[in-house]
Amino acid sequence: MELGISMFGDLRVDSATGRLQPAQQRLTELIEAIKLMDEVGLDYFGIGEHHRPDYAVPSPEIVLAAAAAVTQRIKLGSAVSVISSSDPVKLYQNFAMIDLLSGGRAELMAGRGSFIESFPLFGYRLEDYDALFAEKLDLLLTINKNERVTWKGKFRAPLDDQAVLPRAVGNHLSIWIAVGGTPQSVVRAGKLGLPLMIAIIGGSPAQFQPLFELYKKTYLENGHDPAKYQVGIHSHALFGDDASSLSNAYFPVYAAQMDRVGRSRGWPAYQRTQFDFGMSKHGALFIGEPEAMVDKILYYQELFGLTRFAAHMDVGAPSHAIIMKSIEIYGTRIAPAIRTALRNR
Template sequence: MIDDIELGLDTFGDVTTGEGGRLKHQAQVLRDVVEQGILADQVGIDFIGLGEHHRDDFAISAPEVVLAAIAARTERIRLGSAVTVLSSDEPVRVFQRFSTVDAISNGRAEVILGRGSFTESFPLFGYALNDYETLFSEKLDLFAGLLKGGPVSWQGTVRPPLQNQMIYPPIENGTLKTWVGVGGSPESVVRAVNYGLPMMLAIIGGEPKRFLPFIDLYHRAVDQLGGEVQPLGVHSPGHVGETDEQAFEDLWPGYEALQNRIGGERGWGRTTKERMRMETDMGSLYVGSPETVAKKIANTIKTLGIKRFDLKYASGPMPHETLMKSIELYGTRVMPMVKDILAKD
């Protein structure tokens, strides 16, 4: 069904350039993100996700606060995290913050829970990386209990137990839509099925079809463990311009800076335009004119059988005005084209 396909946007609040090419203060970047969310609502985009980070090149450390600001100035767009690093947070407080956003937005809040591919939050909040797996598995178990509503009783090793504890504010209508973010861990796929939660795949490199084993694992786990198949989604980076070459040239400086910064931290080689071109042509970088990006998104949706695609529209220090144009093109031209392509198949 074409009607149940959702197209969204994600950002980490990448610190952008302003006058004279100087990096903006993170405070201004946050104000810009609010404006980007308002525009996304105006052009009909289904969802905007804000990613949590704790470092100088990304401005968003408290997604829920920014989401609440966007909620107060929008009407229909769904609002969520991309992702919330549950491993280094307190599940009860995460639930309370998102139930608050849900109330402010009249039921438009979502949360995507992840283990965190960036690890700055662990020492910041006093968690040991040696406990990486235990922290996520136990905290997800508690969060799943909170989603049921009513008094919660829970016991584990990473926080004090709860006994018949009510959590406030409760979700007003139904439950809080909660996704499990998956990068490359089969265990996270099975966890999503165990708790009956949708799965969001972060595909940031290589051909999307190489993630088909994760989709297959999800369906096999549903068959074996029982339950219903939940929506599956993909998050990937990209940029929309008026033409393929303009989009490529707009993205390259910010993409280069971001990839080389993260690559230097993780021991990767320096990126090149040739590598970016290859990822654009054959991999998971959705860059080009509205027609080019729409065709690539539609192909990914068909190949993986997903219900939502979220484009990470900010990559490195790209100017705010460039990001706003990309958002406008995504909502007004890419989205209708994707729906038309899918309707014809």
């Protein structure tokens, strides 16, 4: 199982003034954090795309290109790229360049987007939400398989024997599908034989088990290679030496961000009881001490048959020092223990 980290580039909010952290400072912190992930031996980093004032990253590929220059081994991907409002030609070209710069370490994780700001920003209608994703994904996969492309769709100008260059290393870019839990999206990924990442950020993760079973069943029924089967989860996480101190310090930061997002979606105020349940063995938050986190990650690895676990580590923008400490603990204490346990199974 690959062990990695994802982030969105959340900007810290000054509780006294309400002012947001400068994006330049957060971007600098991100590169320092990715460099540390590589140094402590983590397998994967993913950065999300947002077009809101409380996030620093509208273009994941810019961060990934910068990270490629200061890392040696870690895989570098989006988490996610909102392909519905992107141009698949330019998206492929950008990620192919990252792949070349990094020596074949780039990945593109395609998603429909749980935030909708990119649609009006780039001139798309929300009424076309599903159709846009299906068409853009089809074009992206066509480009990944063919250097010269002839293609016609509804939302983009057609391509007539056009060369899409440069090409990714080995003429193949790793493309994942990210979903939030809808069976239709899981079935689509299974039929296409694409690696699947399921976001589990609330409630009880065990409730998602039928989706993993559906994905594997669909994947195999469509004749895809079992040796290439890849499935992961993306869950909110933060690691520290003392669970009580960590939870008390992090809850106000986490709750404030959940409430900022929730206000635009009609969510009730985030409660401490939700946070405490999330930290329990049966909850979706991977927040706590190394020993407990090793046990929890291994539990869900076995339950779901995971090949990747992505700890999403900057919800609400805890301090840079806290994030760096969390990365260090993950890479030097949690990841080695998990790898040893998996080898001994």
